[in-house]
Amino acid sequence: MSNILHVVGLGPAGLESMTLGDYRMIKEAGRVFLRTVNHPCAQDLLAEGLQAESFDYLYERENSFERIYEEIVSRLEKECELYPEVVYGVPGHPTVAERSVVLLVDKLSERFQVKVHPAVSFLDPLFAAIPLDPVEGFLLRNYDALKGSGITGKEWLIIPQVYDGFIASEVKLDLMDIYPDEVELYVVQALGTKMQKVWQCPLYQLDHQTFDHLTTVVVPPCGEGISMTKLLEVMSTLRGRGGCPWDAEQTHDSLKPYLIEESYEVLEAIEAQDMYNLAEELGDLLLQVVFHAQVAQEAGEFQFQDVLKGIIDKMIRRHPHVFGDVRVQNSAEVLSNWDQIKKEEKGEKAEEELFSFPKGLPALMLAVKTQKKVAKFGFDWPDLKGPLAKVYEELKELEEAMAEQKGIQEEFGDILFALVNLSRFIKCDPEDSLRQTIRKFQLRFLEMAKLAGQAGEGLGDLNLEKMDYYWEIAKSKEKNKEIGNNPEIKAGV
Template sequence: MTDAAMMDAPDPATQLARLRAIMHRLRAPGGCPWDAEQSHASLIPNLIEEAYETVDTIQRGDFNHLREELGDLLLQVVFHSELAEEAGHFNFDDVAREICDKMIRRHPHVFAQSAADTPEAVLIQWDEIKREEKGSAGQPYLYGIGHGLPALLRAAKLQKKAAKVGFDWPDETGVLAKIHEELTELHHAIAAADPQAIAEETGDLLFSIVNLTRFHQLDPELVMAAANRKFEQRFATMQQRLLAANLSLEVATLDQMEAAWQQVKTLE
């Protein structure tokens, strides 16, 4: 079937091939100027944005839009695969084959004779197979935790992996003490008006707070996202209350905004 015929195919079984044909046409001569000039590097912001928009839709329980966001995310995979195929590296079929083979390799308790009866045992087995695949023997223990991850997520992964070999606090009491210690050091850095020390101590404080979320089985990225949403919602409601009093954000005083803010909090 030609690309032109594939682009019009209504059969649900051919929709992925249809998407690939559309992307091929967009990149071909006479296609879309924007799509034609993209590269793996230029698409990084789009890939990150689509991933986070998908997460946001899931968190809001908006399944009407989740289908759309998953499609946008799939488009990124198809786009990068098309670029790689043009360069002679691999194509989408290779990508799909790779993940199929990986899932079978890393689930020997399903597809082979290995035993793993609990989620914890599955994760231990997964990590062991992953280390073997990546040939990380002889590398530093924390090797392989991607530097491209969001900083809070990477901090959690570093801490979790270190904890697996016993480098961890016995309980959260030590973590809370560490947070207080780092906060005190930050106060000292601020008092000394030392920008470099302020940045370093702020990072140490954030790292320790991430450790606290780990002790409570919380994802720091999701915790931060929830805090962002709460602030955004409170600010919007505060603005509405000010407007009801004929006050715009531009003319309202800090005291007036604070009073409205506190009113919003009491109503939650």
């Protein structure tokens, strides 16, 4: 029969919160280890003469909790090899917020019997100390696991072991991403003991409180919490009974123009390098996704969770070099794998599916995608000379068409297509390039109008020669960087 490691919970307070069975076992044991003696029950046991070794020295020596817990597991493994029974005591309940116990069970259970003895956890006196009914739902999160942990603000949030002001400051900053600065928190110390204290403070003052190793922070449910769940609820309310008549009338088809409009406003914010506006525009774009998901849910078509699951599964599936064992050397191999996986997913076999791009794509973007698609089959120029010569060839054909007044539009389209082809070789995005040129033209024209106005002349009064004069001055000022981001351009002028 293998040796036994008893993992015993010391409860949240002194000996009075420890079970009688655990008390007897720990008093009769020959080899006893305590994760820490900085606990009321541990102090009571030592006062009764218990001979035990603690791991407090590791907290002073090591610089990470994970390293401390690894050291504890290593030491207890050696002890279990030498002694038939070893007892390891931890504060509270052994399986509540005890990372060391998780590691022990995971790493030692194959060689030894690891018996976890249940105990009173800090949650039991907590439920009595504050008006928290667990049936309302609660989240128990360690202070270093708040980001990305699915906090919605609808549930009670319990954060144990907020040891000091530094940890409290980190907790405060993480919570401020979700909750209003003024939300009232509970701070609880020494739960279940005669020294138990409970008080409230606003979130923004959390790191100005007093803390010790027995401090727990609790956040009540808050309707103003920021989360994806909150946005879905807002959208459901707008579409529901008593909501907004306009929102309730919308369909997938009626929302199409807004999806396109919001996408272009995101691009505009990126081009203007206006990060404040970009955050707002990305929110508007996200709203469109949520809007369509709500419409679909009401029609029984799909839910927002299906949207999330679909994109999560797709990203994992198409990145086997990150989530699997595929190895890649560079981004070109990443794209090659991506296309192959996409082809297998969609089963692209028929020729007509080669150009299965969205019909609503802008012409320049559609041209780029088409050329990249055929280039993968080897239908492409070997170097830059080919597409450059093609541009000159198409220009000549346009001149001939203009002279004959026949096929002008077709030849003009050929020039644009040839220029897009050239853009791939010189690594210029044609859409971005044209947008930048348009913006440059607008800035120059506005500056030209400004110069004319300063000279007492209006645009309508200028002949072409005078316009050229002011245009050249504006061009010169632009090269000297005297013309900046004009607010009229940002406004869409």
